[in-house]
Amino acid sequence: MSALLEADALHLRFGAVRALDDVAVSIWPGEVVAIVGESGSGKSTLLRVLSGQVAPDAGGVRYAGAEVHALGEAQRRRLMCTDWGYVHQNARDGLRMGVSAGGNIGERLMAAGTRHYGAIRDAAAEWMVKVELDPARMDDRPGMFSGGMQQRLQIARCLVTQPKLVFMDEPTGGLDVSVQARLLDLLRRLVGELGLAAFFLTHDIAAARLLAHRILVMRHGRVVEEGLADRVLDDPRHPYTQLLVSSVLAA
Amino acid sequence: MIRRAILKALAIPGHQIPFGAREMPLPYGWGTGGIAVTAAILGPRDVLKVIDQGADDTTNAVSIRRFFARVAGIATTTRTAEASVIQTRHRIPERPLQEGQVMVFQVPMPEPLFRLEPRLAETRRLHALGDYALAQLRLYEDIAQQGEAGSAYNHPVMVAGRYLMSPSPIPGFDNPKLHMSPAIMLFGAGREKKIYAVPPWTEVRSLDFDDHPFAPVHAAQGCAFCGSTASYKDEIVADDAGGRVFVCSDTDACREGQE
Numbered sequence: 001m002s003a004l005l006e007a008d009a010l011h012l013r014f015g016a017v018r019a020l021d022d023v024a025v026s027i028w029p030g031e032v033v034a035i036v037g038e039s040g041s042g043k044s045t046l047l048r049v050l051s052g053q054v055a056p057d058a059g060g061v062r063y064a065g066a067e068v069h070a071l072g073e074a075q076r077r078r079l080m081c082t083d084w085g086y087v088h089q090n091a092r093d094g095l096r097m098g099v100s101a102g103g104n105i106g107e108r109l110m111a112a113g114t115r116h117y118g119a120i121r122d123a124a125a126e127w128m129v130k131v132e133l134d135p136a137r138m139d140d141r142p143g144m145f146s147g148g149m150q151q152r153l154q155i156a157r158c159l160v161t162q163p164k165l166v167f168m169d170e171p172t173g174g175l176d177v178s179v180q181a182r183l184l185d186l187l188r189r190l191v192g193e194l195g196l197a198a199f200f201l202t203h204d205i206a207a208a209r210l211l212a213h214r215i216l217v218m219r220h221g222r223v224v225e226e227g228l229a230d231r232v233l234d235d236p237r238h239p240y241t242q243l244l245v246s247s248v249l250a251a
Numbered sequence: 252m253i254r255r256a257i258l259k260a261l262a263i264p265g266h267q268i269p270f271g272a273r274e275m276p277l278p279y280g281w282g283t284g285g286i287a288v289t290a291a292i293l294g295p296r297d298v299l300k301v302i303d304q305g306a307d308d309t310t311n312a313v314s315i316r317r318f319f320a321r322v323a324g325i326a327t328t329t330r331t332a333e334a335s336v337i338q339t340r341h342r343i344p345e346r347p348l349q350e351g352q353v354m355v356f357q358v359p360m361p362e363p364l365f366r367l368e369p370r371l372a373e374t375r376r377l378h379a380l381g382d383y384a385l386a387q388l389r390l391y392e393d394i395a396q397q398g399e400a401g402s403a404y405n406h407p408v409m410v411a412g413r414y415l416m417s418p419s420p421i422p423g424f425d426n427p428k429l430h431m432s433p434a435i436m437l438f439g440a441g442r443e444k445k446i447y448a449v450p451p452w453t454e455v456r457s458l459d460f461d462d463h464p465f466a467p468v469h470a471a472q473g474c475a476f477c478g479s480t481a482s483y484k485d486e487i488v489a490d491d492a493g494g495r496v497f498v499c500s501d502t503d504a505c506r507e508g509q510e
Contacts, residue, residue, distance in 0.1 A: 038494035073376075073380065074380050074381075076381065077380060081384075096388075099388060099392055100392060100395055100396070102391075102395060103388055103391050103392050103395065105382055106388070106391055107388050108384075110384045110388060111382065111388040112393065114462060115460055116388070116459050116461045116462055117391065117461075117463045119392060119461050120391065121395075138395075139395050139396065151339035153337050
């Protein structure tokens with residue numbers, strides 16, 4: 001078995017700031033990789049480079065044998081609406097607020113070429129059930145949903161085309177803890193059921209333990225520690241990781 | 252320059268070609284795009300017909316016809332059968348068009364993704380990528396909320412399976428007439444400075460879903476003058492009691508029907 005997505009020697013500078021400094025990442029089918037680090041550590045930049053939205057100064061990203069940054073825009077968009085999904089931290093960035101929940105889920109299907117109204121409705125209803133939303137609210141706009149529901153709707157919108165790889169940029173950020181817990185449960189179930197590979201960005205190391213198989217710790221644009229989730233969390237080696245693990249609040 | 256834009260438009264069916272709009276003897280919105288195209292294609296033997304919402308006798312139709320009779324010295328007509336060039340606002344004549352005839356549409360807004368995507372640079376990119384999920388999404392929303400397509404006029408069409416095109420604000424009733432038409436269809440947008448075209452015998456499909464096929468609205472009654480049930484009708488309030496009659500929108504077809 002080979003890696004689904006592989007990146008090596010990624011460098012990217014924003015002026016004097018080294019946003020990415022010799023970063024190498026890979027992900028295998030069905031694997032959840034958490035990228036943890038404080039704000040400004042370069043984890044969001046890394047996600048944008050991996051998903052082809054920002055080109056690195058040096059280094060390459062390979063997906064299924066193709067160099068992601070060498071693809072034409074049409075191919076990259078195609079990849080984005082079939083093989084990949086991107087979950088934004090703020091659901092409003094990933095949803096069309098002026099379009100009903102069903103339309104939001106159906107858009108990716110239509111972009112992928114579905115032209116059957118009934119089939120789109122059925123898929124939307126099915127996915128609303130999967131993310132624990134009431135399918136009777138399919139024609140409501142996302143603005144009428146709570147924050148947690150919007151986030152679940154965004155996840156349904158991403159997963160409806162059955163992607164192989166999902167990029168999640170702090171999907172639980174900005175939600176209160178009970179809603180976070182429910183969302184994490186849901187994500188864990190979906191990832192297991194669908195055999196998804198996922199990059200999961202978070203500054204919440206407890207969430208990483210719940211979901212991730214492997215953890216990358218980033219600081220100042222470098223990967224300072226990498227390993228199996230339990231190993232990194234129970235036996236952190238880098239001083240920064242030790243700091244992160246020890247600063248988790250226990251209730 | 253406008254002729255070159257027209258040739259290019261015919262070569263790439265449904266694709267919008269920019270052109271440098273000239274000064275026109277009337278304001279934008281009154282048919283400047285149509286007049287620019289008509290002026291570019293008229294020859295000495297052409298016979299021009301101008302219609303406004305199907306009627307030959309409205310102010311704009313009369314003025315534009317008179318303008319070209321005076322500056323180009325060409326013959327004009329109100330009969331569809333006799334015309335070689337037909338400039339139109341918002342209708343396609345009922346009488347089937349023939350090979351050799353040219354339709355010139357006055358277009359207020361050439362961009363079919365207008366109101367769906369506010370950035371013009373982005374709409375150009377979407378056209379280049381052939382990504383029309385937004386238009387399909389609008390249609391989905393209309394059907395989900397109203398049970399049918401929301402656009403009774405200016406319903407977008409796919410031209411030759413490639414470009415999404417605004418048919419100009421013709422009623423959905425006229426959309427099927429664009430499909431495999433023997434006539435040349437030219438579209439001129441003066442304010443937006445775009446020309447696009449549908450060459451003869453080109454596939455033009457109204458945007459729809461497989462299980463919700465495009466279905467234009469037909470009037471409930473026949474025409475009060477000619478009795479036609481097949482034509483597109485205007486609904487007119489006929490008296491102070493709120494009584495309504497339906498009459499043909501195409502005055503020439505109605506005249507033929509009455510004879």
